[in-house]
Amino acid sequence: MSKKLLKNAYVLISADDDVEKFDILIDEDEIEDLLASGDSTEVNLGEVEEYDLSGKLIVPGFINTHSHSVMSYFRGIADDLSLNDWLFKEMLPREDFLESEIAYYGALVSILEMISNGITTFVDMYMFTDQIAKAAYDLGIRAYISRGLSFDTDEGWNRRIKENIETYEKYNGLDSRIYIGFGPHAPYTVPMDKLNEVAEIAKKYNTHIQIHLLESANERKQYNLLDVENTGLFDLPTVAAHCVHVDEKDIEVLSRKEVNVAYNPVSNMKLGNGIAPIVDMLDKNINITFGTDGCASNNSLNFFNEMKFGGILQKYKYGPDRFSVEQILRMSWENGGFALETNIGRLEPEFKADLVVLDMDSFEFFPNDLSRLKSHIVYSANPKNIFATMVAGKFLYYDGEFLTLKEEKEQIYEKFHKFYQRIEDKYNNSDYSDSHNDDRDI
Numbered sequence: 001m002s003k004k005l006l007k008n009a010y011v012l013i014s015a016d017d018d019v020e021k022f023d024i025l026i027d028e029d030e031i032e033d034l035l036a037s038g039d040s041t042e043v044n045l046g047e048v049e050e051y052d053l054s055g056k057l058i059v060p061g062f063i064n065t066h067s068h069s070v071m072s073y074f075r076g077i078a079d080d081l082s083l084n085d086w087l088f089k090e091m092l093p094r095e096d097f098l099e100s101e102i103a104y105y106g107a108l109v110s111i112l113e114m115i116s117n118g119i120t121t122f123v124d125m126y127m128f129t130d131q132i133a134k135a136a137y138d139l140g141i142r143a144y145i146s147r148g149l150s151f152d153t154d155e156g157w158n159r160r161i162k163e164n165i166e167t168y169e170k171y172n173g174l175d176s177r178i179y180i181g182f183g184p185h186a187p188y189t190v191p192m193d194k195l196n197e198v199a200e201i202a203k204k205y206n207t208h209i210q211i212h213l214l215e216s217a218n219e220r221k222q223y224n225l226l227d228v229e230n231t232g233l234f235d236l237p238t239v240a241a242h243c244v245h246v247d248e249k250d251i252e253v254l255s256r257k258e259v260n261v262a263y264n265p266v267s268n269m270k271l272g273n274g275i276a277p278i279v280d281m282l283d284k285n286i287n288i289t290f291g292t293d294g295c296a297s298n299n300s301l302n303f304f305n306e307m308k309f310g311g312i313l314q315k316y317k318y319g320p321d322r323f324s325v326e327q328i329l330r331m332s333w334e335n336g337g338f339a340l341e342t343n344i345g346r347l348e349p350e351f352k353a354d355l356v357v358l359d360m361d362s363f364e365f366f367p368n369d370l371s372r373l374k375s376h377i378v379y380s381a382n383p384k385n386i387f388a389t390m391v392a393g394k395f396l397y398y399d400g401e402f403l404t405l406k407e408e409k410e411q412i413y414e415k416f417h418k419f420y421q422r423i424e425d426k427y428n429n430s431d432y433s434d435s436h437n438d439d440r441d442i
């Protein structure tokens, strides 16, 4: 049976609509129709699988435009370190111990966390992209994945480009759900001529770019956004993560090149990088979305945190009358769809059936006043209010259960912890960590 009917729920079609009661008819991976509640019993829909979702609120699935899913192993390692120590003493040495199977289970655990938090699409940059793509494919989530590309030697660079292309050739377009782009890490880790090379390759493969831009203050001294623009990179559909330290001229560049920005408020604050001038960028018509960043710097993939903290930070910066709930929801939904050039982020016919079912029978949604539900989603809700998550017309999560697991949940968690321990054991036995421990002891 390829059709589904979600009945009796309240529905928020988009950030700018009002909450109304509709029955949602889904055919394969798309929304076919929205029927006034009750009408669906009177028209002949043929054979459909019905779901009674009384007392629930259906909203578009959240679109997470920046993450590093394999980093689930690194949650809670280094909460109180500077960006430099965090990266060079804790992250990079451990990343040396990752292997394919380890990466697969790391990505799997992050994707399960995202699904249970209402995220239906994620944009990911890391190593082991074939394993991330496989994990995303296996679980049924929508994913845009790119190999993190940084430059050390020509040999290392060429190897990473080759891996990125291999993942593209194997996974791009799979199931109309998995897409592979190119991920030059940042302009301070990739020289301009290499950014130009990535632009040429991505143009040839007709795909997207993911990059970190102006995340920390000292990056401003390291490169100029005009030079990045001249590499041609921004001529491709690009998601730029962070953009915390952009000035007026940078905002001009991002605006004229229609670069999409991933706002990562929790990661930016936790690493002490500051508050991105989102309202200024919105005023220049830049398409802004939300990203969680990875578990190592966030430490959770909780989209509700991004909306709430992201919202209150902009209010703190610009005043309480700026940055409306609708603005935040647009950034969570349709702006992500716009960035990824895909019909997601709205619950309308011909849009993908990517949606979240929220349980209104919980304190976070009291009072159940329809005019307040958008506010409840942004400022009150949390992941435990998620009743179900659907991607491409398929429930991946329903009433506390994951429905697309290829192996037992317990087995996945056990393997994850076994691999976690292997990384830690190797790290603790390595020369690097010895010197690290010496440092710490001093």
Ligand SMILES: [Zn+2]
Residues within 6 Å of the ligand: 066, 067, 068, 212, 241, 293, 294
């Ligand atoms: Zn990142």
